[in-house]
Amino acid sequence: MKELGKRVLSGDIRAASRLIRNLEDQVPNTYIAMQEIFTKTGNSHVIGITGAPGAGKSTLTDELIYSYRQKDKSVGVLAVDPTSPFTGGALLGDRVRMLRHAEDKRVFVRSLATRGSMGGLSKAVGEGIHVLDALGKAKVIVETCGVGQQEVEIINHAHTVIVVLVPGMGDEIQALKAGLMEVADIFVINKADREGAGKLYKETLNMVHMSKGSKEDAKGWNIPVLLVESVLEPHKFAKSVDVLREKVDEHYQYLIDNNLLSDRMRRKTSAEINEALWAAILQPVLNDLEKDGKLDKMVDKVLKKEVDPYSLAEEIACRYIK
Amino acid sequence: MSVRRIRILLAKPGLDGHDRGAKVLARCFRDAGFEVIYTGCHQTPEQIAAAALQEDVDVVGLSCLSGAHKYLFPQVAKLLKDEGADDIVVIGGGIIPEQDMDALYEAGLKAIFTPGATLESLVEWINTNVTPRA
Numbered sequence: 118m119k120e121l122g123k124r125v126l127s128g129d130i131r132a133a134s135r136l137i138r139n140l141e142d143q144v145p146n147t148y149i150a151m152q153e154i155f156t157k158t159g160n161s162h163v164i165g166i167t168g169a170p171g172a173g174k175s176t177l178t179d180e181l182i183y184s185y186r187q188k189d190k191s192v193g194v195l196a197v198d199p200t201s202p203f204t205g206g207a208l209l210g211d212r213v214r215m216l217r218h219a220e221d222k223r224v225f226v227r228s229l230a231t232r233g234s235m236g237g238l239s240k241a242v243g244e245g246i247h248v249l250d251a252l253g254k255a256k257v258i259v260e261t262c263g264v265g266q267q268e269v270e271i272i273n274h275a276h277t278v279i280v281v282l283v284p285g286m287g288d289e290i291q292a293l294k295a296g297l298m299e300v301a302d303i304f305v306i307n308k309a310d311r312e313g314a315g316k317l318y319k320e321t322l323n324m325v326h327m328s329k330g331s332k333e334d335a336k337g338w339n340i341p342v343l344l345v346e347s348v349l350e351p352h353k354f355a356k357s358v359d360v361l362r363e364k365v366d367e368h369y370q371y372l373i374d375n376n377l378l379s380d381r382m383r384r385k386t387s388a389e390i391n392e393a394l395w396a397a398i399l400q401p402v403l404n405d406l407e408k409d410g411k412l413d414k415m416v417d418k419v420l421k422k423e424v425d426p427y428s429l430a431e432e433i434a435c436r437y438i439k
Numbered sequence: 440m441s442v443r444r445i446r447i448l449l450a451k452p453g454l455d456g457h458d459r460g461a462k463v464l465a466r467c468f469r470d471a472g473f474e475v476i477y478t479g480c481h482q483t484p485e486q487i488a489a490a491a492l493q494e495d496v497d498v499v500g501l502s503c504l505s506g507a508h509k510y511l512f513p514q515v516a517k518l519l520k521d522e523g524a525d526d527i528v529v530i531g532g533g534i535i536p537e538q539d540m541d542a543l544y545e546a547g548l549k550a551i552f553t554p555g556a557t558l559e560s561l562v563e564w565i566n567t568n569v570t571p572r573a
Contacts, residue, residue, distance in 0.1 A: 131524070134495035143441045205444070206469040212490060213479040219486035225493055228476050 122153025125251045130225065133252045137227055140241040140248070143396070151244065154251035159382075161193070161250040161257045162369045165275030167297070170263025172281040173307040175214040176348055178260050180358040181365075182218050185256050188362075191223040193249030195242055197262040200230040207231075211260060225249060231262050238262070238270045243389060246274055264297065272300045273388040276381050277368045279361070281305045282321065284313035298324065301340060302368050305361060309344040318342060338371050402437050443571035445473045446496040450487045451480045452515065455505035460532070464500070464561070471562040484511055488518035491527055497569050503533040513546030520547065528569055532556070 121139075124132035139147040164181075166174050175196065182192045196211035209228035218224040227249075229239045238261055249257045261271050271278055280301035304321050306314055325340045341364050346353040372378045406412040418424050449465050451458050458480050468475045476494050478487070491499050499519070501512055512531045519527050531543060532552040540551055550564055 131492055131495075131522070134493050138446075138495045142443050144443075145441055200474075201469060204470050204472045206472040207474045208465050208469045209474060209476045212476060212494075216478065216482065216486060219482075219489045226490075227493055230474050 120153075122150035122251070125150070125154055125248060126157055128253060130252075133225065133248050134227065136248050137229075137241065137245045140244045141229065141232065141239065143400075148393075148396075151247065154247060158247045158250040161246070161254055162277070162366075163246055163250075163257045163259065163275045164365055165259045165261065165271035165278040166281060167261040167264055167268075167271050167278065167300070168281030168305075168307075169265075169283070169286060172263070172283045173345075173348075174260050174263070174281055175211040177279075177281060177305065177307065177345065177358065177361075178211075178258055179215045179217070180355060181258065181362060182215065182224055183355070184359050184362040186218070186221065186224065190255040191253060192218075192225075193252060193254030193257045194224070194226040194260065195229055195245050195249070195257070196226065196260045197229045197231060197238055197242060199262050200232045202233070205232075225252060225254065234270075238274070240392065243274050243385065243392065269296055269300045273385050276372055276378065277302050277365050279303045279305055279365070281307050282317060283308050284311045284317050286317075299328070302338070303361070303364050304340065304342040305345050306342065307345045308347050309357075310347045310349075314344065318344060337375070338368065398438070402433065405437075406433070445498070445565065445569055445571050446476065446494065447473050447498040447500055447565070448476045448478065448487070448491050448494055448496040449500045449502070450478045450482055450490070451502050452482050452484055452487060452511040453503060453505055453507045454481065455503055455507070455533075456480045457504050458502070460504075461502045464502075464532075464558070467558040467562065468565075471566075473565070484514035484518055487515050488522065488524075491519060492522060492524060495572075496527060497571050498528045498530060498565060501529065501531045503531070503535075506534070508533060508535055509539055509542065512543055512548055516547035526572055530564075 121132055121136055125136055136150050166178055168174055178194060182194065185192050194215065198207060198209045198211060200207045207230035209230060212226055212228055215226050218226065227245065229241060229245065231239050234240055242259060246257055246259065259271065259275060278300050280297060282304060306318050306321065321342045325342060343357065343361055343364065345357040345361065348354050372381065415429055419426055419429065447468055449461055451461055465475045465477045476496065478490055487499065499515060501515060503511060508531060516529045519525055519529065525547065528549050529547060530550040531548050535551050535553050543551055549568065552561060
């Protein structure tokens with residue numbers, strides 16, 4: 118386990134993929150490798166791509182990788198897909214759309230399963246970002262699992278959040294709701310050649326206009342609403358993604374110029390402390406309870422209504438936390 | 440709780456575009472509790488090996504119906520070996536004539552499944568023969 122972090126810092130691909138796996142599997146003592154890399158991180162621009170399932174996030178990610186490679190930037194990708202709530206298995210299929218970069222040594226694509234997390238991201242994603250950062254990737258793209266309205270955890274991890282919308286997903290009331298629509302630094306209306314794209318474009322513009330001045334954009338960031346053409350016309354598609362890439366970089370520069378980068382990082386850091394605390398305090402307790410079937414017995418008791426979960430939790434807390 | 444999940448890369452090397460079987464397998468492995476990275480059709484051995492390394496998988500499953508398995512399967516095994524990753528188990532499936540099997544095993548493949556192999560037998564083989572890499 119020791120030296121794994123150092124190997125990542127030296128650019129070792131296998132060490133990076135192993136470290137990410139250890140993080141996912143919550144292998145004990147993985148934090149040693151994280152200690153080795155942590156102080157060296159903070160150099161990557163983290164870009165989140167989120168939106169409904171089927172909105173075209175992977176295809177967009179693929180083209181964005183290509184666009185960055187044309188500018189000679191190295192790219193790391195974490196692509197998240199859902200874990201089955203029944204079997205714990207997962208089918209991770211985002212890579213299918215990113216095959217053309219498979220042999221490019223300066224592109225690293227890793228598929229992750231959500232493993233039960235509810236925010237559209239796996240717990241290992243935040244840590245995986247540090248790994249790709251330590252691996253020296255200039256741009257780290259996080260493609261969330263196809264999210265619903267409330268899955269907005271990406272704002273804890275990304276500097277720039279792209280929300281991908283497609284025509285035909287709802288009326289203007291959807292655009293006014295809290296959640297997903299609030300987290301965008303950039304909106305992309307994908308498949309813009311489809312019927313209803315114009316209407317969606319206008320509704321999104323209206324919504325952006327109304328929310329002006331409500332958060333960081335008070336300092337001058339105008340949330341762009343970009344139309345991206347269908348992949349059926351590859352040339353147009355590539356061109357519109359180039360425009361997106363420029364906007365993404367512009368947003369990063371805006372964060373730097375206005376000293377907002379640390380605000381974003383604050384959110385992530387606080388979430389990280391939260392998660393590290395979870396691992397340090399709750400995990401050992403849970404591990405202990407799972408040993409010898411103690412937890413199972415508790416479940417039985419609650420099921421039989423002999424005790425309620427609240428008293429049980431309080432009793433456990435009293436026992437472990439002095 | 441620390442859990443090592445079995446990760447499998449499923450790929451179709453070469454020109455063969457018939458991936459229905461591979462998709463059925465992907466679904467079956469998902470239901471068996473594995474994490475399946477499906478990479479689709481028309482890949483070069485180089486692409487498959489690179490993906491296997493980046494994904495840190497335990498198993499690479501190759502499917503080929505076109506007759507090119509004699510070249511493609513050993514090539515993937517060789518590329519992984521060249522990278523020091525011969526601890527990744529390579530298995531193959533598809534239309535594989537009996538007389539080709541020995542050469543494939545010699546090239547490093549650990550199992551070959553031909554039409555008629557049941558989904559259960561595949562899952563069982565993996566559960567018996569693959570330990571998630573420590």
